[in-house]
Amino acid sequence: MNSKKKDFLISISIIFTFSLVIILYVNYVLISVFGLNQDNFIYIIIPLLVLGIIIFLSFTSSILKPLFTSDDNLQKNLKETIHELNIPVSTIKMNTQLLEKKITDEKSLKRLNRIKEASNNLIKLYEDMEYNIKKEIDKIEKQNCFLDEVIANSINKFDDIKKDTIIKSNVPDIKLLTDTNGFLKVIDNLILNAIKYNTKQDPEIDISFNDNILSIFNKGEKIDTKNLLIIFDRYYQTDPSHEGFGLGLNIVKEFCDKNKIIIKIDTHPNGNTFNLNIKNIIA
Incomplete structure (x- = not known):
């Protein structure tokens, strides 16, 4: 289990436990004051449920915000890095095409073809990586x-x-x-x-x-x-x-x-x- 998932589970567990303790305490106070019977059951339970949801959501948004911010920053960095990778790959491809027109030596052409094949493989890997990352963190437009x-x-x-x-x-x-x-x-x-x-x-x-x-x-x-x-x-x-x-x-x-x-x-x-x-x- 990675550290982020572990932090998330620990945070949720703490928030849930804290919210549950508050609700149980409020429930104890209300029952002590008003008692619990068929007439007032629904008037006690529904406010407790609403209060529990409010408490849980309030603490969740504040405690988990750093985790979500970290994910947003990671996504942003990934997008920028992927975009920047395209520049050297395109440069290699462009220069091999220019050299191909000037070189006539057979051995040099073979070496150039190896570079060309390697750059094409690199472009394919880049496209696959870009697509897979975009698929995970963005909505792919049809x-x-x-x-x-x-x-x-x-x-x-x-x-x-x-x-x-x-x-x-x-x-x-x-x-x-x-x-x-x-x-x-x-x-x-x-x-x-x-x-x-x-x-x-x-x-x-x-x-x-x-x-x-x-x-x-x-x-x-x-x-x-x-x-x-x-x-x-x-x-x-x-x-x-x-x-x-x-x-x-x-x-x-x-x-x-x-x-x-x-x-x-x-x-x-x-x-x-x-x-x-x-x-x-x-x-």
């Missing part, structure tokens, strides 16, 4: 986007790692209203998962849309029925030999639950299909 563009954007990311995998996509330009970055992460994770667990012979992924259902099929080993209930659990991996931490499908499920997207898995002898009912985010 934006308009198009389903076919999101799918195409995601597919393009995996050109270097899909190898022989054929990715087919037949998705219309349906307008969506959602957390665009979050939805793109969902598609990224589902396609990455489909690539990782695809069959080695003639690997194939088929993305389609029909009657509000976005389907992502991959050839491969059928998911065991007993694993269907735990496949979205954090850190769970069907095959631990694959790279990763078992977070991808948990991220998918978390986003779908939050945005009322029903996700189901259909298993087939030659593969598996992840079905997303996205009717609640169609604009």
